Amino acid sequence: MALRWSTLDPESVTAWAELTNLLARVDGTEEFYDAEDLAEELTEHGFSPASDSLAVWAGEMLVAYAQLRVPTSLTHAEGYARVSIGGGVHPDYRGQGIASEMFDRMEPRGEALAQERHPGAPIQLRASGGVESDPVRPLLTERGYEPVRYFTAMERPLPGADLPALDSRVVPFTPDLAEATRLAHNDAFASHWGSGPVTPEHWRQMREGRSFRTAFSRVALAEDGEVLAYTTAQQWVDRELYIGLVGTRTAARGRGLARAVLNASLVAAADSGEFDLVELEVDSANPQGAGALYASLGFEPVRTTAVFARLLPR
CATH class of the missing domain: 3.40.630.30 (Gcn5-related N-acetyltransferase (GNAT))
Structure with missing residues (x-):
């Protein structure tokens, strides 16, 4: 089935929640959200779903999504403009290049937005590497990312x-x-x-x-x-x-x-x-x-x- 690429919107939050909660179980992050919680994220200050998100569909099923956030403040110590890229791919659709394509689309948008909000500031791209077994880690390494911090729940x-x-x-x-x-x-x-x-x-x-x-x-x-x-x-x-x-x-x-x-x-x-x-x-x-x-x-x-x-x- 051909994949359809779009962006997150209020009509997608139910499918978005289903995918998010599936990934929380499969990938071991335990980060669960209701559709109402995700609907609020679409209205976050400084976030434009039309340009700062991706939704990938196989028929009526959401199989991947991505979100981009660029805070309006620089980091305290380094003065970095932060570009955070989050998201995930359904386990049955991994290995098809979807995650790579999402990064290919999100990274340039994040860099442009960071330059717009923080002209001249150094830009740091960030992404979660999940737990140790998360399959996104090799992809991040291939793209030049390195583990910079660990957080313990x-x-x-x-x-x-x-x-x-x-x-x-x-x-x-x-x-x-x-x-x-x-x-x-x-x-x-x-x-x-x-x-x-x-x-x-x-x-x-x-x-x-x-x-x-x-x-x-x-x-x-x-x-x-x-x-x-x-x-x-x-x-x-x-x-x-x-x-x-x-x-x-x-x-x-x-x-x-x-x-x-x-x-x-x-x-x-x-x-x-x-x-x-x-x-x-x-x-x-x-x-x-x-x-x-x-x-x-x-x-x-x-x-x-x-x-x-x-x-x-x-």
């Missing part, structure tokens, strides 16, 4: 082992603290690999998204109301909570605040009875030793994925 059962007592410095996250938390995040992640400042538009979309769980997000406040540390919580899978971000302002480190806010989120999730499991992800080379912190609160590693990257010549 960690899980903790709920209620699980007893958690420490709550810290009085921690309070629930509320919408009026959104901007103060964004500023704290940008300060906290200035030393994290590959990250850049989060814009108000992207922060708003995250906290207004259907996956965001305000009830289980927490902040630690200074006396003047400045956010010193925070956790953000999200949910995509029934009875599983995901801790999306944990951060502490540089000047506030060493006071146990990251542990305090994360513990408060865990206590709230356990007390709610809504979850059997909580998951988060840690950079394997995190300079603040986050992995040890998470282990101290009962998290255990379950899988490791790689990020591959290629720096384009100026």
Whole structure:
């Protein structure tokens, strides 16, 4: 059957979700999404599905897709313009050159968009290499990408082992603290690999998204109301909570605040009875030793994925 190439759109989200969840099982990433979650991605600030996505069809079945994202900010440390290419190919349609064709189409678009948004900045192409057995890794290597970072997913059962007592410095996250938390995040992640400042538009979309769980997000406040540390919580899978971000302002480190806010989120999730499991992800080379912190609160590693990257010549 001849393949039909198009782009992602609202009519494709059901088939897109089916393929995404199939790949989450087959490739071992466990990254599951509902159609409603993916529909939100089509409206992300700075993302144009008509030019920044691909959909490959065999009849009425979606057999491959690709997404391109170019943030509107440069990385904190290197000043890179990031071009992230994501997607996947149905297991029955691998080995036919579909993934190569998607990269052939997405890379030039990403380079052009990066040059438009960040004239003169060095451009870094990025793609997920998945878990060690992912068949995309040889393809990425052939295209000049190299593994540049590893991230480990960690899980903790709920209620699980007893958690420490709550810290009085921690309070629930509320919408009026959104901007103060964004500023704290940008300060906290200035030393994290590959990250850049989060814009108000992207922060708003995250906290207004259907996956965001305000009830289980927490902040630690200074006396003047400045956010010193925070956790953000999200949910995509029934009875599983995901801790999306944990951060502490540089000047506030060493006071146990990251542990305090994360513990408060865990206590709230356990007390709610809504979850059997909580998951988060840690950079394997995190300079603040986050992995040890998470282990101290009962998290255990379950899988490791790689990020591959290629720096384009100026």
